[in-house]
Amino acid sequence: MKKNEFYEWLKENTNLMESSIRTYFYAIEKFLKEVKELNIEEINKFISENFRNKRNYHYKYAIKKYLEFIKREDIIPKLVKVKISPRKKVGHYYDKETILKIIDGMNYYKIVALIQYITGARAKEVLSFNRNKLIKETNGIRLILEAKGGKETGVYIPNPYAEKVLQVIESRKKEYPFLKGSSNNFTTLLNNNYRYYLNELKKSVEKLGIEFNTHDFRRNFARMIYNISGKKISVVKAALRHSKFTSTERYIGELVSKEELDKLVENIFT
Known part of the structure; x- marks a missing residue:
């Protein structure tokens, strides 16, 4: 080649x-x-x-x-069609005060956790953020992240959190401000930082005596949007940037009973 x-x-x-x-x-x-x-x-x-x-x-x-x-x-x-069934993971849900304690107990990756909590973005989407993909808006900022499949997606961060994020980005004079270390292979660098992030999050969570993982930020974000929107799946779908309702239903399924979920789906499609 x-x-x-x-x-x-x-x-x-x-x-x-x-x-x-x-x-x-x-x-x-x-x-x-x-x-x-x-x-x-x-x-x-x-x-x-x-x-x-x-x-x-x-x-x-x-x-x-x-x-x-x-x-x-x-x-x-x-080409062969290979499909791996996703492992069933149990979500951990906490109030705002507890989640902010988790974030406050972190160090270098505190800002990554904060962005995840505010936007519902996936961990690696935030970690791989390029400083040139930032848009300043009237009441906050928008980060253009790389979502699944390499597609760009924008996530909005309002003030005063936007000011905290900007402060970190401006203080780290790097193309990828949320990554540390170096490697000729970007995938290796990203995976290494993801492990560092996991370890830092784990230490903070253990101090509080609870269970929580990086994807729980996204789950809790979905729950907040679901509740504040009046339990509208369409709003959660848009907030999580899903292309299909079936993806959103997996999140909502942890928050409501099967009967409630069926009723919500009926309201959308009938």
């Missing part, structure tokens, strides 16, 4: 953000090292093994783009 050519092709022919382009690029480097012959059997074996063992969903998407790059689109329809 002519590395620079594929990298430039991704930049010119896709709407992926820079971090996703790097992720795809390094995924294909690994792919070409392990797959000696470019035939469907070897490709599908690689996809199946990586999905099963590492849950690296981006590999299949990267391979599709690579096949387009080398003009072998004929292989794409033959």
Whole structure:
């Protein structure tokens, strides 16, 4: 593979953000090292093994783009369909005071936790924020984050929290102000910081004697939006930036009974 050519092709022919382009690029480097012959059997074996063992969903998407790059689109329809059932995770819900105590007990990644709590964004979406993707608005700021699939999504942070976020961003003179350390591989850098973030959050939570994980910020955000909107699933869907109602229902299902959920769905679709 002519590395620079594929990298430039991704930049010119896709709407992926820079971090996703790097992720795809390094995924294909690994792919070409392990797959000696470019035939469907070897490709599908690689996809199946990586999905099963590492849950690296981006590999299949990267391979599709690579096949387009080398003009072998004929292989794409033959790629194996691999689906991993998500693990059932139990959400932990607390009042505003408790969640703010969790955040206050953190250090370097305190600002990441705060942004998650205010916006409902996923941890890695916040961690990979690029300082050039910030828009100042009348009563706050909007951060343009990279969501699933490499798509850009904007999250709004009102004052006075916006002022705290701006202060941190301006004090850290880095392209990615929420990451620390360095690596030639952006995916490695992001994953390392995610682990650091998990450890810092874990220490804060243990001091309070409760259970809480990074995705619980998103769950609690969904609950707050759900309650303040008058229990409107459509509002929660928009707030969580979901493309399908079925994704939102998984969050709402933890907050209401099956009967209440059925009634809400009826109100939307009938």
